[in-house]
Structures are given as C-alpha cells and as structure tokens.
Amino acid sequence: MEIALKVDVDTRRGLEEGVPRIARLLESEGITASFYIAMGPDNSGRAIVRLIKNPGFARKMIRTRAVTMYGVRTMLSGTLLPSRPIALAVPQVLRVLSHSGFEVGVHGYDHVRWQDEIDALGEAAIRAELDDAFEAFRAILREPAKAFAAPGWRTNATAMRLLDRMGLSYRSDTRGTTPYRCVVGAETLATPEIPTTLPTLDEVINRPGLGDTASIVRFYMARMRDDALNVHTVHAETEGMGQLEILAALIRALKERGAVFVRIAEVVARLDRETLPRCPVIRATLDGRAGWISAQGPPAD
C-alpha cells in the first residue's frame, strides 16, 4: 500500500509552529511527505466574516474549536489587524523542509481570497495570484515550484488552463480516487492531477462514533486501499497544532500494515500521462465541509 501525506499550510502560525512539529514527527518515524504552502498574506481572519455569513461554517468552527486551534492572532489577521505574510516572513522553514528531503509545493498566494472568490476573480487576478505565489517560492528556494495544490480544493477552468501552461509536474487540486488528466471543455490538459482520496480530519473528527483517536484511526484504515495510491491531506493548523497525536497514531497504524510513504512527485515521475484516465472536474459537497469543492468526475472516455 502506498500513502502520500499531503500537508497543506494555510496560515503563518501553521507554517511557524505546525510545520516544524509535523516535520519532527515524520523524521522521528523515518517517513517522508509533501508540503504545500500558501505563499502570500495571511487573511485567515476573514474566516470570522465567513463565520457570521455562513451558518454551516459557524457550526464547523464551533465544533472544531477553531479559535483555540488557530489562535486569536490568526483569527484577526486580515480583518482587525493587518494580514501577515506567510512564507516570505519565515523562509527558513521552507528551506529546512526542502533540505530535509521533503517535497515543497505551492498552496496558492492569498488562500482566503482564492478559496472565497475564485469564480469572481477573473483571468487577470487568478494569473496574478499564481505569479505572486510562484515568484515567492522561487525567491525563497531558488528554484521553480513544480507542483500546485489549490486552496480549499477549489479550482475552475481558468485556473486549470493557466496552471497547465506553466508546465508543472502535477497539480493536486481536487478530491477523487485516482491520478487523472483533467478534461476542460473540449481540451484534455497535459498536467496530471493527483487528487486527495481520503476525508480530512476536520471533516470527520466529530462524527458519531469517532470521538477518540483509536476510532478515528480505524475509520481511516478501513478506507485505505491496498491496490491504489492513497493521498491523505493533513493541515499544519490541525494535525500540526492540537491533533498531532492522531496523526502519529495513524502513521503507526499505516506502518504496521506495511504502508510505503511516498512523496507525490515520486509517484508522478513513474506515471504514464498517456494512459491516465481523462476526467472532467466537477463540483461537489462533502460531509463535514462547508461549501463546494472540486472533484474528479467520471472518466470521459
């Protein structure tokens, strides 16, 4: 069984505090992972605005005790207090990750703006988000980024086409079951899409019967596929802060089952693009997550 841990980093606090803790855990377990970092301003305080506007989101925030989880400074960032830069303010965290052998990719520039406004942004603004993010990455790591993971698993035809022209090794923008190539209109994009295959911890943590670490680990292990690549997204702000023990327990259970931990770039290196399924990207909703996400549709051929 192969498992790729995809660590999404949405906030400054996640990068400064959550990432080093997750990296230490992974290193102590002798395993690898792929990290995707929001490069731009931390506007996560705008979540407060969402909390007021969206009843579903409010329930989720209360359920996961988000204020405790993210901290007051994060909640105010970009609202009452100026937004803080994420990657550019603590570039050494990215460099240490890269030097330690972890894969590092781009998780957008302004995470909140992308997630909340992608369909309103238009081509010029989406291009600006991408240019700023990839330029910040290059400035920090002195090499071009080869992978992109969309904030909030949200993408659209404009973003997919722009990203496809960048010649990346892959994108990981959607939820789905297997690596595929995205069909957008009449066009099949060249860049492989490697979807997240499992629900995230914040989507499942308060479901009935999942109140403790052991039951959460059992839940995940029952959903791991022995015959396919499993991609599990964890968050620097969740597993890296209050829920590190759950991640540690899951890693131990995976190791007991003989799982091989891979970086997504390694998986992509051995894929044959020509034989990947071609699938449209559809919009879907998920239990435990407010709003829509982009998902792998049924194969087009």
Ligand SMILES: [Zn+2]
């Ligand atoms: Zn994210």
